[in-house]
Amino acid sequence: MRAVMQGVFRFLRFCLWSLAVFVVSAGLLFAYFLYSPDPQLPQLSGVISKGTIEVGGVKRTYRTYVPRGLPKGAPLVLVMHGSGQNGAQIRVETGYGFERLADQHGFAVVYPDSYSFDWNDCGKIGDYNMNGRPVDDVGFLGALVDKLVTETGAARDRVFATGVSSGGFMSLRLALEDPSRYRAVAAVSASAHAPDNFLCKPAGAGTSVMIMNGTKDPLVPFSGGEVNLLGLFYKCGDVLSAQASAQYFADLNKLGAKPATAQATNADGVEQQQWHGGDKTEVALVTIHGGGHGLPQPYYRRARLLGPSPMAPDGPAMIWAFFARQRP
Numbered sequence: 001m002r003a004v005m006q007g008v009f010r011f012l013r014f015c016l017w018s019l020a021v022f023v024v025s026a027g028l029l030f031a032y033f034l035y036s037p038d039p040q041l042p043q044l045s046g047v048i049s050k051g052t053i054e055v056g057g058v059k060r061t062y063r064t065y066v067p068r069g070l071p072k073g074a075p076l077v078l079v080m081h082g083s084g085q086n087g088a089q090i091r092v093e094t095g096y097g098f099e100r101l102a103d104q105h106g107f108a109v110v111y112p113d114s115y116s117f118d119w120n121d122c123g124k125i126g127d128y129n130m131n132g133r134p135v136d137d138v139g140f141l142g143a144l145v146d147k148l149v150t151e152t153g154a155a156r157d158r159v160f161a162t163g164v165s166s167g168g169f170m171s172l173r174l175a176l177e178d179p180s181r182y183r184a185v186a187a188v189s190a191s192a193h194a195p196d197n198f199l200c201k202p203a204g205a206g207t208s209v210m211i212m213n214g215t216k217d218p219l220v221p222f223s224g225g226e227v228n229l230l231g232l233f234y235k236c237g238d239v240l241s242a243q244a245s246a247q248y249f250a251d252l253n254k255l256g257a258k259p260a261t262a263q264a265t266n267a268d269g270v271e272q273q274q275w276h277g278g279d280k281t282e283v284a285l286v287t288i289h290g291g292g293h294g295l296p297q298p299y300y301r302r303a304r305l306l307g308p309s310p311m312a313p314d315g316p317a318m319i320w321a322f323f324a325r326q327r328p
Contacts, residue, residue, distance in 0.1 A: 067106065076149065080164075095298065
């Protein structure tokens with residue numbers, strides 16, 4: 001009996017040690033691949049406010065940042081989060097970059113929240129249904145813009161939209177289906193959906209578009225193909241390459257078959273191509289050579305699972321510079 005009990009104790013010790021090793025290993029893997037410390041909150045002139053709006057019988061939520069003393073007629077910038085996130089998280093992941101810029105250049109920022117896991121961004125595959133019906137995110141964002149233009153006195157003809165990942169795809173949908181409301185959009189880590197994965201109904205030419213993608217993005221392939229994580233998770237159908245996506249919007253806006261300018265890769269691994277037309281519309285492709293999934297900026301390093309996280313260039317500053325030169 002004593003020998004049996006000793007055997008049981010040895011087995012229990014082995015199980016406990018195995019469990020401890022597993023927990024420690026899992027913790028180390030989490031820390032290495034998934035953990036990212038939050039950036040330090042900068043000193044800002046304004047405050048973040050939470051708000052709600054009812055659209056189509058559904059209560060939607062958002063956060064706004066308005067700098068102190070913002071004059072009437074200032075621009076309004078929508079910043080949309082990625083899958084499974086909310087407005088509070090995209091503030092962190094952008095390093096509060098748009099709020100820093102809002103204080104410097106004088107514009108209001110709004111961080112809308114998606115209703116489900118994904119924004120309803122034109123793709124055929126995604127979690128964006130409510131009670132079995134697709135969520136009307138275009139309608140929600142349009143109503144939100146109208147409300148904030150009234151409340152803040154922002155210029156209706158200087159409304160801009162940007163987003164990362166699913167939020168980037170949603171930015172492209174706004175350019176396609178509601179171009180008269182947004183003077184320009186900037187999509188980060190997102191491309192145009194391939195024809196067999198495309199549900200948008202383009203309204204025609206009308207708004208400027210920037211696409212900013214990394215060549216080492218492990219989710220949204222820079223060269224086109226299926227959106228997925230590690231080939232196993234979060235499969236969202238096929239997209240065009242970043243280059244073909246920019247050309248799609250250049251063709252939609254009748255800007256020509258080739259970019260008017262092409263800036264060579266600089267020390268930060270950034271390459272820019274621009275298409276210009278005779279009017280005020282512009283399309284720009286920003287290639288982050290060696291960049292992963294997310295917005296490059298100097299304040300926050302993304303989780304390693306999302307690929308390389310360069311601290312340069314300053315993505316929010318590049319996006320604002322693109323927006324700022326788009327005149328009504």
